[in-house]
Each structure stands twice: as structure tokens, then as C-alpha cells.
Amino acid sequence: MIYLKYGIWEDGAVTWSDSQAFNELKFIRTPVSEHSAGRTLTGKNYVHVVSTRYEWNLVISADELLDANKLEFLKKFHFASVWKFSLDNWANSTEVTIADGSQAIDLIEGSKYLPEIQYIFTQKDAEPPLTIEPPSVEEPSIEEEE
Amino acid sequence: MSVYLQKKTWQEDGAGLITVLFAISDSYEELFEDGIYVDIFDFEDIGKSIQADVGGFVTAELKLNIDESNVNTTLEKDVLAFALQGFKQETKRYIALFINPTETRTEADLLFYGIIQPDFENEDIYWRNRTEYDGDVNSLKMWRLIAKPYSSDILEGFELKELIEAIPNEWIEENVKHRPGYYRELRAGDDKPSITAVLNQFPLDALLQEIARLSSEIYYNKTGINIEIEFQHSPLDGKFFPARWNTATKEQGAVAQILTPYRYVKSPVNAKSYETYADDGQELILVSDAVIPDIQRIWLNFGIVGHTISEIEPQKGAAEHYQFTQYKTFKDLLTAIAIAYGVYVSLELIGDILYIKFIRRADFVRDVVYLRSAIASKTKITALDFSNQTKYVAEANYLANEGLKYYNVDDTLNEFKDRKVTPSRTYKALSDNAKQLPFSLSPTVAAIYPGYDNGENFLGMAADDMAYLPHNTSHAKITYPPTEIIELESKPFRTVEGVHSAMYLNCVWSSWHTNYGIEALNYWTHAAKYVVKLRGVNREFNSLADYVNFLQVNDTDNAKYEKELKSPYFLGFSQNADGSNPSWDALQLGSLINIEGIEYVVIDISYNFHNLEVDIKLSALSRFDYDDVDIEEFEEEEEELAGEIPRAVDKFTFYIADENIPANAIVSLKNNGRIEFARPYESHYRRILGFIKRSVEAEATVPVQLSGTFPIPDDWSDLIPNTIYYLRWNVGSGMFAPGQEPMQNFKLEYLQGRTGEEVLHCPVGMAVDTRNIQIFKNFPDQAIFQFNADN
Numbered sequence: 001m002i003y004l005k006y007g008i009w010e011d012g013a014v015t016w017s018d019s020q021a022f023n024e025l026k027f028i029r030t031p032v033s034e035h036s037a038g039r040t041l042t043g044k045n046y047v048h049v050v051s052t053r054y055e056w057n058l059v060i061s062a063d064e065l066l067d068a069n070k071l072e073f074l075k076k077f078h079f080a081s082v083w084k085f086s087l088d089n090w091a092n093s094t095e096v097t098i099a100d101g102s103q104a105i106d107l108i109e110g111s112k113y114l115p116e117i118q119y120i121f122t123q124k125d126a127e128p129p130l131t132i133e134p135p136s137v138e139e140p141s142i143e144e145e146e
Numbered sequence: 147m148s149v150y151l152q153k154k155t156w157q158e159d160g161a162g163l164i165t166v167l168f169a170i171s172d173s174y175e176e177l178f179e180d181g182i183y184v185d186i187f188d189f190e191d192i193g194k195s196i197q198a199d200v201g202g203f204v205t206a207e208l209k210l211n212i213d214e215s216n217v218n219t220t221l222e223k224d225v226l227a228f229a230l231q232g233f234k235q236e237t238k239r240y241i242a243l244f245i246n247p248t249e250t251r252t253e254a255d256l257l258f259y260g261i262i263q264p265d266f267e268n269e270d271i272y273w274r275n276r277t278e279y280d281g282d283v284n285s286l287k288m289w290r291l292i293a294k295p296y297s298s299d300i301l302e303g304f305e306l307k308e309l310i311e312a313i314p315n316e317w318i319e320e321n322v323k324h325r326p327g328y329y330r331e332l333r334a335g336d337d338k339p340s341i342t343a344v345l346n347q348f349p350l351d352a353l354l355q356e357i358a359r360l361s362s363e364i365y366y367n368k369t370g371i372n373i374e375i376e377f378q379h380s381p382l383d384g385k386f387f388p389a390r391w392n393t394a395t396k397e398q399g400a401v402a403q404i405l406t407p408y409r410y411v412k413s414p415v416n417a418k419s420y421e422t423y424a425d426d427g428q429e430l431i432l433v434s435d436a437v438i439p440d441i442q443r444i445w446l447n448f449g450i451v452g453h454t455i456s457e458i459e460p461q462k463g464a465a466e467h468y469q470f471t472q473y474k475t476f477k478d479l480l481t482a483i484a485i486a487y488g489v490y491v492s493l494e495l496i497g498d499i500l501y502i503k504f505i506r507r508a509d510f511v512r513d514v515v516y517l518r519s520a521i522a523s524k525t526k527i528t529a530l531d532f533s534n535q536t537k538y539v540a541e542a543n544y545l546a547n548e549g550l551k552y553y554n555v556d557d558t559l560n561e562f563k564d565r566k567v568t569p570s571r572t573y574k575a576l577s578d579n580a581k582q583l584p585f586s587l588s589p590t591v592a593a594i595y596p597g598y599d600n601g602e603n604f605l606g607m608a609a610d611d612m613a614y615l616p617h618n619t620s621h622a623k624i625t626y627p628p629t630e631i632i633e634l635e636s637k638p639f640r641t642v643e644g645v646h647s648a649m650y651l652n653c654v655w656s657s658w659h660t661n662y663g664i665e666a667l668n669y670w671t672h673a674a675k676y677v678v679k680l681r682g683v684n685r686e687f688n689s690l691a692d693y694v695n696f697l698q699v700n701d702t703d704n705a706k707y708e709k710e711l712k713s714p715y716f717l718g719f720s721q722n723a724d725g726s727n728p729s730w731d732a733l734q735l736g737s738l739i740n741i742e743g744i745e746y747v748v749i750d751i752s753y754n755f756h757n758l759e760v761d762i763k764l765s766a767l768s769r770f771d772y773d774d775v776d777i778e779e780f781e782e783e784e785e786e787l788a789g790e791i792p793r794a795v796d797k798f799t800f801y802i803a804d805e806n807i808p809a810n811a812i813v814s815l816k817n818n819g820r821i822e823f824a825r826p827y828e829s830h831y832r833r834i835l836g837f838i839k840r841s842v843e844a845e846a847t848v849p850v851q852l853s854g855t856f857p858i859p860d861d862w863s864d865l866i867p868n869t870i871y872y873l874r875w876n877v878g879s880g881m882f883a884p885g886q887e888p889m890q891n892f893k894l895e896y897l898q899g900r901t902g903e904e905v906l907h908c909p910v911g912m913a914v915d916t917r918n919i920q921i922f923k924n925f926p927d928q929a930i931f932q933f934n935a936d937n
Binding site for chain 2: 009012013014038040046047049051129130
């Protein structure tokens, strides 16, 4: 189950909609990163990692869209300016933006009665820069002489 | 008081995490404090460069964009409004950009510091009102702001003329004075001795400080904002050399000529009227935050300022073209000064203080920096077009060009107000591509006919003789020894006084000068020569315009091979050849980069935060390769000079006396850097310094001769040639009152053992003839007797 909310800016603050729950047909998380890359005159490639985020590909099945309330929610969802989702009924949530290709409608078997809707969410805030802890080196134990 | 922060991070290949922290505040101090984080600023790039002209400003600016469509929260809207208030004079917005700052940010972490400039632009990106034909569009904008390290309104906001007119009389009385000239004459039978006075001299640094003070005052009156201007220590490149005027009488003919009152010749003046000496160079300080010794100041005649036009100015309308009031603003004057000396001006507003520093070329070049790599490198070769190039001229005034020139004074009426000048030229406007420098090296001379000077003939002048007198000097009666206040004779027009661009120098009496016997101990004279050491070669200039035009060709010649590099690394610069410890701040304006065996100087750096690239512009090092001037002798004879340039073989250095010392004495150097009368005591062992020619009082400055030939006074008995003289009490020489010690501290007989207090054996020189002693340089042979002399 995925819970969605949308919001609009009003007088410098966000007004959030009520939550709407969906049974997701597909909800896949993939990491994406933005690079600044090239090749120097010495022939060496370089890659600067500018930012790292997650993307989610959400597909909502035709069964869910039979519910007129849910369909109405998704129409408003698309025209909003801020978005967030939760997987635990808002104990935790993630703010996202919606990327190109969202709300692409796929008609199953060409039937207009069986539409599936796809969303591509992009994490709004970048992930903290990746840091890797150096491997810990165990101090050799000194056995006391008996 | 607020400070808002924004962070941008990226992982640089080969270096690691880079954090750029942007801070905006309404006070400089708070830029370094914790604040509220936002995410609305798009800092595009930072550019730092020096202007490509001969001299000019060091510039730095940050381009900053704010897209209103990203401004949503109340906080973000408040921060946008806070930033946009920067366009008002009274609400300055300070900007800082730190790279990889430490937890407590310091100035060492600053990549850029600046103030939002009052002129910026915006572009509508969206009209929220969708009604056509409705002007109330309610737009969303893209704001484009620029920040620079200073706000120039205090330097450009009002006219320089207004500032100059506001100079108070108290300042003029304190700083503008008739100063002692190059020659003094103690006339027998007169009630007072007389001297040549150099008229209305003031130090340039004091004037700049006063204009700065007035700028702050007027700025405060107009805006209610208090900003002080502080100049930082700004020495100039190279050395300036004083004109040591010769004196001569008609009897000496045309070889040596006069230049003082009561001295005259028939033939026109020639270059032998003054001399410049290789050991006479003075390193000048343009302006400073500390007291500048008079000998290192730039002195000018007050007529150049434009505060007033003298009643006796021969051509008032023409004079205005040579006065500071020709410059519109204080910044224009600073620019003109920078060009005249080929230096660069750096401005930085920290808190309420605008710091101004002139950077000489020798100080512009920094350490070598090694570049990790580049993604682009191109060399720009531009064909030179001298036809459009500015030609700099430095006319002394409307009567004479720069250099040793003269003009005639035709004063037939002997009346103060009716003086006339018969110039060899009149003022002619410069061509469009010519610019007048504010200063010049101009020992200009006025040629005066006898009988026409204050109704008083020069002694012994025949009707067709002429006297040649340096411009802006006059005869004056004084109290001797000279004080700073010189009383001019009742009608001070023994020469023409008027607006003149000549630089003057304060110099100390020199025993190498042919006039030393009558020269004042400390006096003012015209600057006559400028020498810089560029690319290891001393280059002599008898004209400031020649120097500036030389710089222009030199700069242009090198600029035609300008190189541009693009680095993809912010941390790709190291001061070590192996690339260790790379950092962003290893790269600075003035850093040296060696590419394909050619050394370049960095003259422009641009950090692009969108592409994460650093663009660097380079110019050949030869443009800035200055060094300390150390001249053995002037290399070339000046074309105008007739005869040989005197060569100074005697080495002198100036010291302050710690006690009264008699003339023609050997002196010792004390631990405090001052000199004292040398005594043949154990305490003077290894402290013997040299000879002084003239007596000196405590606290006064005197030249000490360290090597060469020392002439003994005319009234001393002959020396014995080829014999050594020693540091000893010459008891027969009379007593010197202050210490009740012998007047002379060297003699022929050497010490044969401890004799009373005399214990130090020190040969000081050898008589080369009956009148001169060749000094033993550094006095290497010294010893202290441990046994008594046989009596």
C-alpha cells in the first residue's frame, strides 16, 4: 500500500491534501546520480558527482482506478506543485517531484476500461554525499603471559 | 542582524568532497557566524581579474541569480526581500563564498567576499495575471545580482571638484609650505641669510588621505552612512632620482651653468644644469597606513590640485587642464595615479572601512603553481594595432613639455600682477587618443632677464644676460638653520610660480654632489629620473610618459600572446611540482604557471559553478618581472646631456645621530640603529661604521660615507700621502663641547698599547694625497690592546 498527498503553496506555506491510499502494482526504487564528466587534454576521463538521489517508478493498476474518488485524486495530484508519499501511513514520508513521463496511461489490451497509470517520482532533496568509513583495523591483542 | 546560508556540494574526481558555503548578511562579521539555511540562490560564477590597461583596478565579482519560481516559503520570500534590499545604499548586503570551510569559518576559507551592487536587473519569466491587455501582470522574475568587494558609490557618488573645494584651510596651512630648496646662500651683511625655496609643496599621500576623509564626511551627510576610507601601505616600483642642481657663474662659461638667484649665464640652459647620481635613488611610497618619511613621499606643488588658481598664474584657463579637478570623481583620480605609475588598485570594503591599496608590479607576481590538467588550452594571437592605442603624455604645463625644458619670462613692468610670460608654446588641446598624466619628471627652468625681477638686478648681470631658475622656486629669507616655515621675500617672484605637474623629492645633503659645500642639509628638488628593473635589466626613464608608454608596449607586446586554460578541477592546483597538497587557494591572481617552458602570470580567474570549471587567463611573465633596482652607474648617457654623467663611487647611507657629532668625524653604529661619535674604546670594537662630512645634532639624519675617498676640510693641514690613519683621539684638534672630547677622532700615529681609555686599534684609511683619505671599507683590521703602551 502506498499513501500519497499533494500540496499547493499559499502565502508562503504548503497546504496538503488528505491522504489517499493505493495498492501499487509496481513500486521500484532506483538510485540516480548527476555527473559532470569529460576528458582532459592528457586523455584522462574525469567524473564529478554533482548529486545523488533516488527515483521511484510507480504503476497503479486499472482496478484501483475504478474508484472514482481515487481517479479524481490523481487528477488533482498531477496539477499540484508539491508531492509526497508514505509507505507506513505517514509515520515516515518522502517529499518528491514528479518527472517527465509521469501519468503516462497504458491501456491494457487496448481497452479504455483497463487503464494503468505510471508515475516517476524523484527525491526532492539530494542524498548526503557518500562517505565510506575506512576499514577498521583490529588491534592485535596482546596476550598476557601467565 | 541576519545571516542566511546555502550549501552546494559535489564530489570532485581525484580530490573528494567539495563544499561551497554561500553566506549573505547585513554585516561583515556575521558572514562567519551560524545562520539559517535556504535554497534559493544560484551562484553562477566568480570572476577575478586585473584590468588590461597600463594600470587600473583589480576587480572581482560574483554573479548571483534568484528565480522567484523557486521562492515558496515565507522564509524564502523574506530572504529574497532581504537580498534585494542590497540595492539601497543604507542597507548593504554582504556576500561571502567559502570553499571547504572549517567549522568556524575564517577569512582563509574565503573564495570571494563582496557586497551586492546597487545596479542589477531582472527578467520576467511568468505573468500570473492571464488577462490580456491588462498591465497588472503580477510577474514572477529572475533576479540577476552582482556582488563586488566594494561599493564604489563613495568614490564615484560626487564630483572630485566638490571634494577639493572642501579642503579646509587648516589642512592647507599644515601641509602646504614653502620648503627649503637645493641651495642656500648666506649673504654677507644681510640681516637674514637667504635660501632658495621650493614653493607650496605638499605630500601627495596627505592629500589622498584628506580627500578620503572628506569623501567619508560628504557621503555621511548625504546618506547617513558612515564609511571610512583607509589606504594601505603602497610602495612604488623602482627608484626615483632627484635633480641635483648645479650652480655656476658666468665666468665659468657655458660648461656649467647656473640655477640659483644671483647666478647667471648668457647661453641657453642645457642639461648640465642639474645632475642625477646613481647612488641617489629613492624608493617612494605612494600612500600608507603608517607615517611615511619625507624622503619617501611624493611631493607636488599645490597649484596642481585645483583648489585655487594663483593670482600670478600666467594663463589661468590653460592651467585648468593640468589640475586634479580635470578628473570627474575621486575614483578617476585614483585611476590616473595608478596609470602614471603602472600600478593596480585594489578596493575592499570590510565592515565600515573601505581599504584601498596600490599594488606595484613587483608585488603582483606570486609563487609558482602547478596545474593538474586542463580540458581546453588556447593561445590567442592578436595583431597589434597601434593606431588606436592611447598615447600618454606628461606635459609639465602649458609652457613646457616634460623633461628639462625652459621658458622665457618677460617682465618689463616689475609689477606683481602685470607679469608676463613669453612662452615657447601655448596650451594646445591633446588629440583624441592622447591622455595627459597627472605627474611628470620636469625640472623646468624659467629664463629671466636682468633687471626685471622684483625691480632688482641680479648681482653683476649684464643687460643681455639671463638667469635660469627652476620653476616654482623663489628666493627667501630664513632663520638659519632652516625650519619648515620659510619667509619669502616681500615679492616672491624671482621665478614664475604656477600650475605644474612636476614630481618633487625630499632629499638629504650629498657629499658626492659638486655643490655639497653650499647645499642645504635637507631639501626639496625636482624628480628627474625614474629607474625600474624589468626582466633583470635596469631601464632608465627621464620622462614618466616614456615609462607609461613603454609599459603599454610592453604589456601589449605580451598580451598578444595571451593564453587561456580551462580546468575541470576546483582543487587541481598545487604549489608542489609533484602535485601534493592540491588546493583551490594555491591559484591566485599573480600566480606563475609554467607551460611548455614559458612562464605566465595569472591575470584572470573565473570559477563557474554551473559547469564546475575554472577558466584562467595568463599573460607572459615578462610583463611583471620587476626586481629591486641596484645601479652601479647609469648605463646610457642621456641624449640631452653635454658631458659626462658623474659617477658616484663613494657609498653613502643615511643614519640618525644619537648624539651631537662634530664634522669630519668617524662614527660608530649603535645597537639601536643610530650612530654616535666613534671612540677608540673597547665598547666600539666592530662597531666602526664610516665618516661623516658635516656636524650633526642628535635626532638629525646625516649621510655616512662607508667607502670611497673622504676629503678633509680645507683648513686642515696636509695629510702624508700613502700613509695609514687610525681611529684615535687627536688631542690637538680642540675640544667638542657636548662630551668634552677631542674634535677629531683619527690621526696618523697608531696606538702602541693601552693609553688611558684608548685601547682600540683600528686603521681607518690611507691618505691617497695630501687632501683625501681612501676609506678602509668595513674597517676589517681591529684589535683591543691587552697591554699598556710604553711611556
